[in-house]
Amino acid sequence: MSKYFIETYGCPMNVAESQALAQSLEEGGHTKASAPNEADWIIVNTCSVRQSAEDRVYGRLGFFKSIRTEINPDLKVAVMGCMAAKKEAKEQLMKAPFHVNAVLPHDQRDDLIKMMSDQITDEVPKFSFYTYHPSDDGIHAYVPIMHGCNNYCTFCIIPYLRGKEISRPKEEIAQELQRHVDQGVKEITLLGQNVNSYQDGEVDFPALIRYLSAQVKGKVWFRFTSSHPKDFNLDLIDALKSDARFCPHLHVAVQHGSDRILREMARETRRDKFEALVREVRAQWPQAALITDLMVGFPSESEEDMQALFAMLDTVQFEDAFMYYYNTRPGTPAAKRTDVVPEAIKSLRLQQLIDKQRAISHQILRKQIGQEREVLLISPAKKTENGFLGRTQRNENVIVVGKQFNVGDFVHVQLRDINGQTLLCDVL
Template structure:
């Protein structure tokens, strides 16, 4: 029986999809590519924005049109009712996804062929849920309370990923920065626990909240030889008043202190972030504060989202801005982000970078900068090379 997976949303979903894909392959399913028809389509859905909702709906109808059996799992299932699918798996039942899928197809005919897939980078989920309740976010309602996975389980998974030949491991979580809180520990303690198993393999962290950055945390990162100095520090707004309305518990000044701490230890670190523009009632002045702050920090890469209300969240009860205003602010911030990124990349010309090559002689540095080599480079190899020039948002070696 053929099966295909459609992943939507965050890195946590991506990791879960990869795990389930592997489990289904091992259970005898034939994997097919996303653009091919399959007997069974598994959609790991997302509901973080209206766009994600729309994509989830589109994927469900496409699979139905193709005559496939449809399994929808994840956040979209938790939030919406009346989904036209053969099997629905909410977040809290994801651990039983394979058993449920096998039950669904118990009476179908099996075809035991398939293919394996390989990648250079593995996403390892170490934490789920969030207790933070940012006023615009539906995730704490959809994913539930924060929960860290046990050290032994994570270490074991790292060992297995290394045995599979992955050259980089990315630790992810819904709120990765809350790792270990249940035991009065922290993400830093996890890094120390991984020291003995990770060896020289590259280790990257998913999205972080500013509070996790401390001298102790940075010291622990320095003890990992393959640590990648890319800090995706969630900002959301550079205006103190907007941050308050967002129920984010820091000021721009406190955020800046964290960035300064990072740069003392890693002067060329990539500081990347997410920003929401057009949050309800955001004034022009507040938006200008964000622009000025973004420029002050000089982010190396930014994900910019225009605010869209999520029903059931406190922010959805506030006055939404006109779409044109959001669009203009989004464009303005994009332009600034592109300029800052180019300036950051220019700083690498003539310097050495360590590249993990993926497909077509393209790869990523430890700072998560896209690199292209004119000389052919085999997949899944690491090389240290000198940067010749920057072409748009890519470095050439």
């Protein structure tokens, strides 16, 4: 049996899948190496969402090749995940200068386990969910509930790499959640490219939430990511509100505030519809924090489009946002466009966006001072004696101080002050 080392890039879905793969390898008798130079197999779980993520992987493959040359001539390297799903990748990665031993897309990952045990067969693979995705730290777990995406936004490579949406049976999800809770996990994020289009027979996403609420017992917080506004169903708010374990923390990816850009991105929801949705969500669930994804620098984006985006931020007042600039992904419709925004302008616009959103986030955080919160302690705080970094249900960062606490504790506090984007508190 081999010693393996897994290196993971990209989204929480990749993190969850790497952890599940590690579990399968352990069950097969393989053991984890503490560093790449001690491994027989290095497995790189890759991300293709941005070019920079692929460039980092190519850099690491060069380093792994040097381990094979200088330390372990029998070292084998496998590339999995999104880069492995690209048609051209296999040939490119398996020859010089990388000499990777296996390139395995998502639906062929079981072949890796067979390869490592010398049991490769010619079966045609089909995507299937792992049954268990171990927590990395014992506190938080990622649990995929669906895989793939049917939306084909013009900038996004995901549907080409992960394929059509598949939903995981609700019973399997409930069993995995209960297993995590029984093992002491305190916070679980349900994962999917678009969780709102979950469909297991008659069971849609709100019905899944109700089902999980009834089936899973124990103290735990649940979150989910990510959702598309076009599939956001207000029945979901009712379902979430009916069980206090579901965090008032909604991730709804809008991407832009200019209708022209949204149309060119093939995003169905226009700004007025999105703002109306936000008004209804906030009316139904005032304590909910709204998080989004925002992209600047899409081809042809003008200053006018940026003003529309900023106007939407002023109206919606997102608690937080994941912000990035457009990166060409070969194979997508947007990659064929020639009306690209120069890199320098993309960087400038991204910085303007970050500055504006940070100011909004800070103001919203400041307004929370004086309120009480339950906080989950997630790690020791680096610069505070006896301090912990904690998270609220709204996903606010809070420093909690107290010798008596441990990572994983839930602590009741009153918010006292703010330092940057982090809240300070008194323990109640």
